[in-house]
Amino acid sequence: MKMASLKEIISTLPRRKGWNDSDNDLFLYRSFYYYSFFIEGVMSAQQNFQSQPSDIIICSASKTRTTWLKSLTFAIVTRTTFDDSTNPLLTNLSHDCVPLLEVDLAQSSTNRDPKNPLLATHVPYSS
Template identity: 50%
Template sequence: MMSFEQNKEEEQSLQKADQSFAEFLSTLPRDYGWTPLFDCYLYQGCWYYLFFLRGVIAAQQHFEAQPTDIFLCSVPKSGTTWLKALVFAIVTRKKYSDLSSHPLLSTMPHECIPFLEVDVDAFVSLWNFANRVTPKDTTHISLEEALELFCKGVSYYGPYWDHVLGFWKARKEAPQRLLFLVYEEMRKNPLPSVKNLADFIGHPFSVEEENEGVPQKIAELCSFENLSNLDVNKKGKHRPESAVAIENRAFFRKSKIGDWRSHLTPEMAERLDQITREKFGGTGLPSYVSDANTHDMHKE
């Protein structure tokens, strides 16, 4: 137990840290975010909500990565939940060999693999997610307003194009350390992606596992159709005791490629296409990422 003096010193230290952070915050560019509850702050080229910005800076200052660490880095609503489920199932498959009682059947993927910043075409999905986590009694951001912010780069961990390009360039520089995954590829044919992912993170499937159909079973366990219909992902909340409690079902929408047609006008789609062509053209990114005219390949 801490003495009164120790408690007092810790309290004063926290107050100084809060004051220092508030002063630092006042120096950052600021814009209104995708929900009316929080503003976004531009820090080192990316836009963050205040809650996540504190975590980002704390991780930069105190977290020390180990050679065996595995990091999942993605723009929100670009397949993050699915990827977390796959990695968790692959790495722990010997411990949880009985898939009928697997933790993913009763625990949502974000609980199995925490966010570093919190626990230590993605546009339409992001807009839907922002509205689903915004309380019903507050004004929701319109699609037009969200598009304007997105094109300016003001989105969770945005700008989106800079995020993709940053990891694409890093992958070309150090392919042995970074696996670049594309949602459309994984959605069309998940089994090769599951095997590739297992190889990359150092947990390849054995011949025996291949013969027993383990990769296919993991792909089915982690499929959107399976995860989205589990009670744990239809009910309850993620971090229910925190200020950013989110209903689990908000992480599972449609997982449908091309659903953007139900929301965007041709003019809106062309605006996003033009930016994508300008940003990704000539980079060597897969054609359905760099050639935005291929609308059928766009994720919802």
């Protein structure tokens, strides 16, 4: 589906005012309220993402210490890949080391590092 048709679908969803940003509405999608840009990423990922047998998916709700969870998981999974001086966590944020499914991989799942099986998402399991 093209982005224009995604926007059309989103415009038909039930909506309500955003929490702290009165200019952006929240849309009800699969029993959860999201901003439209997030739903576009979710729908694109659902249509385009191809999982691999080795994938490890870190699923957490927003604002639940996801940065720490990504950092710890990345450190454990890659502990034999990097030494203490070459670990990417020394120079990058954990969000750069563990791609977010609905943002980084929504359009194409080929943008992945084959040595890193980790993916993250804020999408609830029901979606």
